[in-house]
Amino acid sequence: MSLEQKEIFRGRAELEERLTPLLDRVKRPGRYVGGEFNVRRKPETAPLVVLSYPDVYEIGISNPALQLLYAAVDEMTGAAAERAYCPWPDMASLMREQGLPLWALESGRPVREASLWGITLPHELTYTNVLEMIDLAGLPLRAGARDEGDPIVVGGGPAVAAPGPLVPFLDAFFVGEAEGRLTELVSALEEPTRGERLAALAAVPGVWVPGREAETVTRQVFTGFSASRPLTRPLVPLIEAVHDRAVIEVMRGCTAGCRFCQAGMWYRPVRERPVDLVVDAAEELLRETGCDEVSLVSLSSCDYAGVSEAVSRIRELRTGVRVSLPSLRVDSAAAVLAGLGDEQRGSVTLAPEAATDELRRSIDKKVDEAELMAATDAVFRSGFTGLKLYFMLGLPLETDADVLEIAGVARRVAAQAKEMGGGRARLSVSVSTFVPKAATPFAEESFAGEAVVRRRQEALRAVWPRGVKLSMHDVPASTLEAVLARGGSEVAELVYEAWRRGARFDAWSEEFRWEAWESAATAVGLDLNEAATAAPAATPVDCRVSPAFFAEERRRAVVGVTTADCRFAGCVGCGVCGDGVEMELLSGPVRVTGAPRVTGA
Amino acid sequence: MSRPSTAGDGPVKALVEFSRSGAARYMSHLDTARALRRSFARAGIGLALTEGLRPKVRLSLGLPLPVGAAGREELALAVLAPDLKIAGAGPDELAARLSSAAPEGVAFRRVEEAPSGLRLHPKLALYEWSFSARPEGMAAALEKFLSAAEVRVDRSSPKGSRTVDLRRYVVEPEFGEPGEDPGERPRLRFGIRHLEDGAARPREFLETLLVLAVAGTGGTSAGKAADDQRRPAGAQLERLGVVYDGLAPRGLAKEWLERDGQRG
Numbered sequence: 001m002s003l004e005q006k007e008i009f010r011g012r013a014e015l016e017e018r019l020t021p022l023l024d025r026v027k028r029p030g031r032y033v034g035g036e037f038n039v040r041r042k043p044e045t046a047p048l049v050v051l052s053y054p055d056v057y058e059i060g061i062s063n064p065a066l067q068l069l070y071a072a073v074d075e076m077t078g079a080a081a082e083r084a085y086c087p088w089p090d091m092a093s094l095m096r097e098q099g100l101p102l103w104a105l106e107s108g109r110p111v112r113e114a115s116l117w118g119i120t121l122p123h124e125l126t127y128t129n130v131l132e133m134i135d136l137a138g139l140p141l142r143a144g145a146r147d148e149g150d151p152i153v154v155g156g157g158p159a160v161a162a163p164g165p166l167v168p169f170l171d172a173f174f175v176g177e178a179e180g181r182l183t184e185l186v187s188a189l190e191e192p193t194r195g196e197r198l199a200a201l202a203a204v205p206g207v208w209v210p211g212r213e214a215e216t217v218t219r220q221v222f223t224g225f226s227a228s229r230p231l232t233r234p235l236v237p238l239i240e241a242v243h244d245r246a247v248i249e250v251m252r253g254c255t256a257g258c259r260f261c262q263a264g265m266w267y268r269p270v271r272e273r274p275v276d277l278v279v280d281a282a283e284e285l286l287r288e289t290g291c292d293e294v295s296l297v298s299l300s301s302c303d304y305a306g307v308s309e310a311v312s313r314i315r316e317l318r319t320g321v322r323v324s325l326p327s328l329r330v331d332s333a334a335a336v337l338a339g340l341g342d343e344q345r346g347s348v349t350l351a352p353e354a355a356t357d358e359l360r361r362s363i364d365k366k367v368d369e370a371e372l373m374a375a376t377d378a379v380f381r382s383g384f385t386g387l388k389l390y391f392m393l394g395l396p397l398e399t400d401a402d403v404l405e406i407a408g409v410a411r412r413v414a415a416q417a418k419e420m421g422g423g424r425a426r427l428s429v430s431v432s433t434f435v436p437k438a439a440t441p442f443a444e445e446s447f448a449g450e451a452v453v454r455r456r457q458e459a460l461r462a463v464w465p466r467g468v469k470l471s472m473h474d475v476p477a478s479t480l481e482a483v484l485a486r487g488g489s490e491v492a493e494l495v496y497e498a499w500r501r502g503a504r505f506d507a508w509s510e511e512f513r514w515e516a517w518e519s520a521a522t523a524v525g526l527d528l529n530e531a532a533t534a535a536p537a538a539t540p541v542d543c544r545v546s547p548a549f550f551a552e553e554r555r556r557a558v559v560g561v562t563t564a565d566c567r568f569a570g571c572v573g574c575g576v577c578g579d580g581v582e583m584e585l586l587s588g589p590v591r592v593t594g595a596p597r598v599t600g601a
Numbered sequence: 602m603s604r605p606s607t608a609g610d611g612p613v614k615a616l617v618e619f620s621r622s623g624a625a626r627y628m629s630h631l632d633t634a635r636a637l638r639r640s641f642a643r644a645g646i647g648l649a650l651t652e653g654l655r656p657k658v659r660l661s662l663g664l665p666l667p668v669g670a671a672g673r674e675e676l677a678l679a680v681l682a683p684d685l686k687i688a689g690a691g692p693d694e695l696a697a698r699l700s701s702a703a704p705e706g707v708a709f710r711r712v713e714e715a716p717s718g719l720r721l722h723p724k725l726a727l728y729e730w731s732f733s734a735r736p737e738g739m740a741a742a743l744e745k746f747l748s749a750a751e752v753r754v755d756r757s758s759p760k761g762s763r764t765v766d767l768r769r770y771v772v773e774p775e776f777g778e779p780g781e782d783p784g785e786r787p788r789l790r791f792g793i794r795h796l797e798d799g800a801a802r803p804r805e806f807l808e809t810l811l812v813l814a815v816a817g818t819g820g821t822s823a824g825k826a827a828d829d830q831r832r833p834a835g836a837q838l839e840r841l842g843v844v845y846d847g848l849a850p851r852g853l854a855k856e857w858l859e860r861d862g863q864r865g
Contacts, residue, residue: 017733017835020835020837021835021836023627023669024669024836029627029668029669030624030627030628030629030632030668033623033624033627034624035623035624035625035704035705035706036704037636037639037643037704039704039705236639236704238624238625238627238628238632238636238704239627239628239629239632240629240631240632240635244635286642287642287643287645288643289639289643290638290639290640290641290642290643290702291639291642292642319650320650320656
């Protein structure tokens, strides 16, 4: 069936009749009705492209990537962009009871009437929600069982770096940044049959259709990023979301080089937007959103070369406008905070990731103890009353002493807070568990394993200073994340069986059901602890960073040598730049040398 | 209707009337306040800020609407920025600008200068439940309710539980059968008096009537049947208006009060 012939669903009025009685019976009914500021609508004759974030509305609506794609599909293609998020279990159960299929928020049409359904995959613990949404939409869970009238379900986002666990359930994967390929993607949907549509999609660079000839797929980089106008008319939700602010993406990519960080490798190269473009967009954004806070977002906004100028110019746009930088790097925090003035409020997060200089060098976190203490000092001097420090546990080459030293750092920073915060400043520390991710130098490293993680968590608790809040990741959830991050297609059956046993919202501690995963593992003959520490499965994804660079970075981790940031010290040969893909820095071009080079000390 | 003095001669306290419906019904009180603040900002109508280290815009809403309820004539107080210059802008024009900047389902009806010293303390609120199908035994349940000296319900919250006598608060409930118009729905209209010790909630009044209706037909009020009875299909709540202390009743609330003499 071609797009034009596709039957148009009954729409909003009928949905409302069926949905309204259910809204009385669920938590936060505003999750299910849309109606945001800046919602976009096209005639229902336009082909329907539904975009989804596989978590609850308040999380999904705050995701900038989905907002970008929503606007871009609407503005750049003839398709109608609509959205659906994962219903919370109370609503999912009523939908099943009443036979109400998952709907798109804008038109009320069922998602299954879409031509294309794009689901972003932010991390592994959303996989059961992907199955839940497909099932709630009334589609066959297995891609192979879908027929002509069903949408083509495409996964995207950083988790596609290791797509194995979702291969049976998704028709295709888009690898990388889709902004530059949307027109081609939507055009492919005009083919008359499902098979031809999939073939046309497979021909679009960055698309991988499992089972087709292509064995590898190269991550796409949006080379027009720097010159493109930031999103200025985003959806602003009516109910409270996790982030209540207007965001401008000032820069994409990060070359700080942290060896555990998937985003730092995945979004290379660094591309900066001109300050004039950012300030101009901020003015429009404030007008279109009615917000009084602009957040300059990127993986590391204090590394954006125009940060000071952009902050001061945006503040001058209107009285009372606040500018926030959500991701401060420890090594540049002191300088950036000094530029923000001393009347800050709220809290700041810094991520030293490891507590000893030696381990920080090993993970390529280029900050020493003195810099860390200078940064925390600057936080309290700036007037912030809250500081959160992020650490990881279970890193490669980590010793018990490295972990115990987290308590030492907490003790010293707590003393600073007491001295400078006048009793108002609070320190909290979050210790997550390191899970090796594909497309990173540590991809081949082993997950530390449940026993080691538990032992180190207990040891840290035993020496933890009083008065400092400590939170640590749930060990089973980390183990599961490791299984899914390393898993190939064989793990797909585990995901299916766990979903069948009621696993949903695995990233939510109150909803996480380890027993469902254990039972599923038994059913498919898998030992979860063994699977978590097994070698990673092969992936069809070429992330553009060369295997030689990863190997060199791994070697340098072992000898405790950092690698310079190519923005400031010249090309380190990661392999990303070339063939039209290049760094776009406000300071000018960086010469690409090719092979990995030994730098740093 | 008086016109806000927007010539820059000091802050003007404005009474803002708005309605909410559709998706906007599902906003909480705080969500609604945020949506209104954003509408002002999007419309380019500046609001005055509070003094202090952390200034906030001076906008306060009247009686909170329950989540899920539409509101026909809601009120808010806004202090317009002292430097606001809207040459020639009248109340209707301000309302039109705000409406075009508001989310779907929120419409601004008028903006006018507020009486001096006004604070939005509610005295009486007028509500209407409408139903997609006629609830069985409603008329009899209403009679039973009205003939009782007191009708007590338990109300629990995280702070504890207490018993509330609905008869003290509910005023002149009327159940209207639909007329011949096929679009018309059965409706239960009633007032809720706001006293010093609080007020009844529209939902607990409806649930009480539905339980009385079940009891009247010899049914039971236990288990799933009772649960379904308390949530009749397609029941929708709308607040038609609120009477505030020191402010003349307006709109539908005024008509309702005048129809059978002063009820408040």
